[in-house]
Amino acid sequence: MKHALYCFLSHWRRAPLQLLLLIAGLALATALWSAVQAINSEARASYARAVEQLGAAQLTALTSPEGTIPVETYVRLRRAGWQVSPVLEGTWQADQNALTLLGVDALSYPGAPAMFQAASARGLDLSDVLTPPRLIFAHPTTLPDLMAFERSIPLPQLPPRVVLADLSLAERLLDQPGRLSRILILPNQPKGLPDLAEIVPELRQSQNSDGALADPQRLTRSFHLNLTAFGFLSFCVGLFIVQGSVTLGIEQRRGTIRTLRCLGVSTATLLQALFLELLILALVSGVLGLVIGYALAALLLPDVSATLRGLYGAPVEGSLTLRPTWVISGLVMTSLGTGAAGAQAFVAMRRMANALSRSPVASARMTWRSQRIFLGASAVLIAAGYLALKLVPGLIGGFAFLGGTLLGAALLLPPILFAMSSALLGVLRAPLWRWLVADSRLQLPGISLSLMALLLAVATNIGVGTMVSSFRLTFLDWIEQRLPADAYVEVTSATTANQIMEWAMQNDARALPQYRIDSRTDSAPLRIYGIVDDPLYRTHWPLLEAEARVWDRIYDEGAVLISEQLARREGLQTGDQIALTPDWTTQIAGIYPDYGNPDGQAVVALSTLQARASGITVSRVGVVAPPGVSTADLMQRLRQDLNLTSDKVVEAEMIQRASVAIFDRTFVVTGALNILTLGVAGFALLTSFLSQWSKRLPHLAPVWAMGITRPQLARLELMRSLAFAVVTFVLALPLGLLLAWALLAVINVEAFGWRLPMYLFPMEWGRLFAMTLIVAALASLLPALRLMRMSPATLLGVFASDR
Amino acid sequence: MIANLLHPGKIIAITTLALAPLGAWAQGFANLGSTAEDFTAPRPGVDLIFPNDHAAHPDYRIEWWYLTANLKTAAGEDLGIQWTLFRSALAPSEVDGWQSPQIWMGHAAVTTKSDHRFSERIGRGGTGQAGISAAPFSAWIDDWEITSSDATLDELTVKARGQSFSYNLHLRTDAPLILHGDAGYSVKSADGQASYYYAQPAYEVSGTITLPQGPVAVTGAAWLDREWSSQPLAEDQDGWDWFSLRLDDGAKLMGFVLRGERGDFTSGTWITPDGTAQPLAPGAFNAAPRAWSQVEGRQVPTSWQVSLPERDLNITVDALNPQAWMGVSFPYWEGPVQVSGSHSGVGYLEMTGY
Incomplete structure (x- = not known):
């Protein structure tokens, strides 16, 4: 086993670049996925920490259909032995600012320790909370709104604009003396208590006990789902790289495998060796990916926090903590992904180990029969996606539709390319072109996966780009309408x-x-x-x-x-x-x-x-402004006549600009992820071109022998790559627009509650088209250069060692 | 009995730990040892008037209704129960609703030789969650209560319930109330800190205690203490050892040691079998630790040598269960004890500041 594994792994010594690409691809995919996970879990931890420390995480609350509950009902529960804690919640007008005020009983509220810790940090204690003038707690960013209120204490666990005080103060500020909004049922009740239905038949039990404290969690759920979907997409694209490289690695080791089998190594041992190889690769890349992912998350987190704060007022600290669960889940994800991507390699290896003499080319050739499988799977996926959209309500249905459609469309790519090349072969007459097309068709099985990855990346870029740009355009228009004054x-x-x-x-x-x-x-x-x-x-x-x-x-x-x-x-x-x-x-x-x-x-x-x-x-x-008066003059006169300080008078355009800046900041992360996804796809393409390389020598050598020079071959190579990119882009465009539609009309509605009109941005497509071409050209550049520099002896050698 | 809540060092430790919401009240109590501010201070020569003085005194800073009982099961197993209601005022007034500055805290416990279970309740005055009514007498917090059918304390029903225990006891006595100190004015330090302090030490008890293994009928004797003050501690005093002993010959002894930097202050009351209270002069009551136990990470004296030379009393007082630690917001040791030596009997011991 040891020797088999050693022989097996030694392959990578001969193909270090391939190994590097494989690890880099997998690491990058892991990095994107785990970065998104790190950001999400950081944000979630922030909300959860806040709710746990302050609220009533997981507690059941009693509420009244009438609205508020009299304090006597609370006392009735207490006198019956129930351990409960009262909460009064309402909107409080602090000067000019409306804040959500939570009034709690500082003696029984589960979040009281956090309050007291904050108070004692200021040298204050319980009597300052319970007796006049009493303290009021607020998120540090909300403190300025409480300027008139001298006894305000910062409490970062609170969401912004939610303030906390003892009931004795809150009932006065809210003008609700003796009234409660809900009664929390505390954990660890004594045994043998009378039924709630007996004591308080008028109240109903509700799981949503956090009220305003849970707002950040509720509001940002969809945002995190979006991020997760994006991360997962990147991960899938990355897995295409692994799939291509690993399968190729098996193909390339055909000789080694045959030799090992002839030396008496069992198929089982070989499969074990492959398993170990994949595991090692997954762990190495996984660790590398986690390191990159952590760095990436640290880089992106401040922007995400800014987004969450700006868009939802959700408090997320801008710093990242390393969580063991995150490390483990990242590694598991990478290992499972590698396993899934390597599944085909196991099948190939088994076949190879059992049938030692079959020609590599024949097995790799794409047939109409295999196309039917692709078409069938594609149809099933697209149909499932459509059904999900129609049948499953909410965001899940929307994302299922997106997933089904994207994967289904990606699976359509190989049959379409196959059909196109077959059609071209029927039309083309020039031998060189016919060879190029036929050769490309032969290559399809090897590179179609990475072309699928490219298709997904381009479609995502178009889709998300269209969504963001449509949103921006709508937003600009809307904010201008909403600020009609000068x-x-x-x-x-x-x-x-x-x-x-x-x-x-x-x-x-x-x-x-x-x-x-x-x-x-x-x-x-x-x-x-x-x-x-x-x-x-x-x-x-x-x-x-x-x-x-x-x-x-x-x-x-x-x-x-x-x-x-x-x-x-x-x-x-x-x-x-x-x-x-x-x-x-x-x-x-x-x-x-x-x-x-x-x-x-x-x-x-x-x-x-x-x-x-x-x-x-x-x-x-x-x-x-009056007719004929400019905005500048109007502002000047306002300041003068009414004795207003200049910061109090703001031009409408200024407010618009500030809003747009916030808007743009919101989508910084989306932009970054877009580019990265395209990068991963480019990597996938490069990997598969390189992996095709050795297999293709036997096909290239005869063409070279017939008088096509190496630079000519290299150019053809480049051209072919570009042609693939063009076809992929053309197919990705409608797919991307469909994605954009789904984001605007389905996901946005579910996630945010607004439907946006869709605008088309041909200029953007042009830019993306150019980028796709560049990615494809870069990916084929290395193989083309190799071809150009290849010594004639190598090409001749093909004939000598032809099997 | 003097509060077990007053040790400043402990209180600060709790505040930083913030174990329970109550932990934070701590500093509200911490200054008890210094000034009485606007609160009323106990004065000598004031007659206690009943039933009024059974009820709460909101203008005093601190007050308690403190019941302990030494009980036996039918099988002869010894056990003890505690039922305590504390009142602590943040301001010397009472108002209705959440504005009330009166804070109430209940402690209940059941202690056997091998088991000690306790629970705590906290609430605010003004809402009705906790309080006292004088006629008929009732003291309550949540569903824990001591109730009487009339304005006297002669016949009481006592109930409490924790997560893993509950009890329901009936108390009865014909004996008169005992006024400690000078007709209820009890001096606590050489500087003159004092409290109003009376007791009913002679209840006969019957009832049921429910533990996880099921309900068990019990009988025995109980002792109720009533005390209120605004400044019960001298600044240097940081802990207490308090004894209430019921001797087999019918006599009873209440004695305490206030441990201070300037030396201990001891006092107490000797109660004759016919129920006559005889206050002890400062220093007459002696108590010295005999053996220490490791309890909740600290050393606590759970065996004492107690002597009262003027009564030829020289006894050993041993905890029934040395692990009777009350791990509540303000932790202290409280549990049943057994008396041997020149006299025999049972009783309760409370120790704070360890």
């Missing part, structure tokens, strides 16, 4: 807002104050804006769906516009009724897009808002 003034009080409105009236300008209140539906926060009747809204406000006379319905009949996310989440349509607050239900007159906002939003007429809600605040007033 300048915006940040205000901290209604008085300032009124001054600006008065000023606008006197100066022939128009003011668009943004009045709002914050509410909460069962599942998420809801912000309700009250707008004045200004023609700009009627002309500019983007609407996806609207009733006739929508604006009259808003201003005259108290109807509401709601955001697309809210409509999709609650399954609402124009004409339906919606409960904006517990005692305010109205009809939906239209639905508008609200990209990038995870929370629900609604718009009503200001008069309606004032009539139906209390606690209205205003944070910004838009001002439209």
